[in-house]
Amino acid sequence: DTAVSQTPKYLVTQMGNDKSIKCEQNLGHDTMYWYKQDSKKFLKIMFSYNNKELIINETVPNRFSPKSPDKAHLNLHINSLELGDSAVYFCASSQWGGLAGVRAWEQYFGPGTRLTVT
Amino acid sequence: AQTVTQSQPEMSVQEAETVTLSCTYDTSESDYYLFWYKQPPSRQMILVIRQEAYKQQNATENRFSVNFQKAAKSFSLKISDSQLGDAAMYFCAYRSANKNKGNTPLVFGKGTRLSVIA
Numbered sequence: 001d002t003a004v005s006q007t008p009k010y011l012v013t014q015m016g017n018d019k020s021i022k023c024e025q026n027l028g029h030d031t032m033y034w035y036k037q038d039s040k041k042f043l044k045i046m047f048s049y050n051n052k053e054l055i056i057n058e059t060v061p062n063r064f065s066p067k068s069p070d071k072a073h074l075n076l077h078i079n080s081l082e083l084g085d086s087a088v089y090f091c092a093s094s095q096w097g098g099l100a101g102v103r104a105w106e107q108y109f110g111p112g113t114r115l116t117v118t
Numbered sequence: 119a120q121t122v123t124q125s126q127p128e129m130s131v132q133e134a135e136t137v138t139l140s141c142t143y144d145t146s147e148s149d150y151y152l153f154w155y156k157q158p159p160s161r162q163m164i165l166v167i168r169q170e171a172y173k174q175q176n177a178t179e180n181r182f183s184v185n186f187q188k189a190a191k192s193f194s195l196k197i198s199d200s201q202l203g204d205a206a207m208y209f210c211a212y213r214s215a216n217k218n219k220g221n222t223p224l225v226f227g228k229g230t231r232l233s234v235i236a
Contacts, residue, residue, distance in 0.1 A: 031221035041157075041207055045223035056223060088161060096221040107213075107224060109163035 003027050004110040006091050012116045013081055020077045021113045023091030030096055031055075032074040033107070034066060037088040046089075049074055050096070081117045088112045120145045122212050124227035131200045132235050138185075139195045139230045141210030149215040152186065152193045153224070157207040166208070169193065171215070197232075205234045 004025045013019050025032065033056075034046040048056035052068045063079045078085060091110040121144045131137035143152070154166040169177045169186050177184050181198045197204055210227040 033223050035223075041229050043209065043224075043226040043229075045225075048221070048223050050221060055221075090163065092163075092224075094221050106165065106168070112161045112163075114161075 003108050004091055004093055006089075006110040006113050008113060009111060010114050010116075012118065014118055015081055015083060017081050018077070018079045019081060019115070020075055021089055021091075021115070023074045023076070023110055025072055025091075025093040025108070025110075027093055027108060028072075028095070029093040029108075030071055031094050032068065032071075033092045033094075034074065034076050035090040035092060037090060037112070039087070043090070047074075047076075078115075081115075083117050086115055086117045088114050120147070120150075120212050120214070120225045122210050122225050122227035124210055124230050126230045127228070128231045128233070130233040130235055131197070131204075133200055133202060135200055136196060136198045137200055137232065139197075139208050139210075139232065141193045141195070141227055143191050143193065143210070143212050145191070145212065145214075147214055147216060151213045151215055152184075153211040153213070154182070154184070154193075154195045155209045155211060155226075156204075157209065157229075158203075158205070163209075167195065200234050202234050202236060205232055207231050 007022045031050045033048045037043045047066045049068045065077045068074045090112045092107045094107040123142045150171045152169045156164045156166050167179045183196045185194045207229045209229045211224040214222040
């Protein structure tokens, strides 16, 4: 029944490791996002995918690589983890209203993944 | 680029009283959405209320209402009859409604931590 799910919810790892976070949505949405919430609780967009295509890539180190195997999934792979990568990562999804202008405004968030790099 | 400013890092309110959280934003667009999200300690992002910029009427959801001043680019949240369960981080967020931009991500303020005193 969960609309947007993320695995794992907690991830503790050492510097230099490579890790992945998975996201799945069962809402039939065409757009998925990754947001990062830092230690000061500031939330910022990292990536946005529409129909499996990358449409937004904010200034994120290239150690972060999103992958969307299909519309319902958006995974985040992080190479060579650093202490500064410790944060909560949120996946979200939404449906575009299209050029017809149907107003589709809501984004649905996953429960977040708390990543701790030691 | 759009920015969202929440000038109150922390607020407190007595149970059953009313509190207002402030938010200002900067944009050159005329069509957009504004949101207030609640993040309790569980870290789940919960949509509290939304406002569409073309609507002059202020949005209301039960005990939550907004004061939307488009010319002043101000979007405050009023919580009436505050309850202990209202204690959380509250984030103001902006999203473009420009259909030519497709599905756009949320731009968040830095949040206001609300404490409710019994």
